[in-house]
Structure formats: C-alpha cells, structure tokens
Amino acid sequence: MVSCVLCEASRGAIASNGSAVGVWDAHPVAEGHLLVLSRRHVGRLEALTRSEQQDLWSLVHELVAEPPLVRRPEGWTVGVNDGPAAGQVVDHVHVHLIPRYFGDVTDPRGGVRWVLGERARWW
Numbered sequence: 001m002v003s004c005v006l007c008e009a010s011r012g013a014i015a016s017n018g019s020a021v022g023v024w025d026a027h028p029v030a031e032g033h034l035l036v037l038s039r040r041h042v043g044r045l046e047a048l049t050r051s052e053q054q055d056l057w058s059l060v061h062e063l064v065a066e067p068p069l070v071r072r073p074e075g076w077t078v079g080v081n082d083g084p085a086a087g088q089v090v091d092h093v094h095v096h097l098i099p100r101y102f103g104d105v106t107d108p109r110g111g112v113r114w115v116l117g118e119r120a121r122w123w
Helices: 005-012 050-065
Strands: 020-024 034-038 075-079 094-100
Touching: 005 020, 005 034, 020 050, 034 050, 050 075, 050 094
Parallel strands: none
Antiparallel strands: 020 034, 034 094, 075 094
16 A cells, blocks of 8 residues: 555545545645545546546645635635656645635746745745
8 A cells, every 4th residue: 555645644534526636735725725636546637537527626626615714715726747757746646725825926927836835835
C-alpha cells in the first residue's frame, strides 16, 4: 500500500461524491483553503477516468457554490499543479480552492500567475 498524506487526509472529508472528496488544506495559504482530491490514488489528471474527472470537477463546483466557511469569499483562486514540472509536491491528484477577498494582497491582477506566492512554500 502507498503511504500518501492525501489518502490519509481523505478520511477527514468535509464533502464527497462517488470519486472525489473535499478536505481542508493542512498548510493553507488563506483561511478556508480547501482541496478536492480523487478517492483513487493517482498522481496525474490524465490518469483519472472520465467519470472520476466529472466527480472531481463537480465537487469543485459544489464547494465553490456552497463553501463550508464562516465568511463567504469574494472570489476564488482554483488551481492544479499537475506533475513535478508544474510544482506538484504530493503525488495525488488534487485541486486547490483558495478563498479570496478584496485586500488580501496588494494587487491581485494576474490571478494564478501570482497566487499568494509569499505564503505558498510550506515544504
């Protein structure tokens, strides 16, 4: 059996459907940072079946539409690091849902090009 921090985290799911689970990020860059991950341990998006992909993105939509947060975000940064060349550190498919608020950074223009970079490095 593979030892995986996200497989372990999936046991604490706050939302789920057939092939995906939502969990709190263990190293959040913003309050309420969520992850949506595949139930099946695979490293890359391309390894997911079409059904698994549908479940993953369906749960992303559900959590963005009805977030389990005290304060409703004014926007979201949604991101995937797919493979080591893209910055993926944990070899398990997951989508970051980062709640965003006006004023959380000085200049949010550029979105995913500058995703709270000064707070991103946790490893």
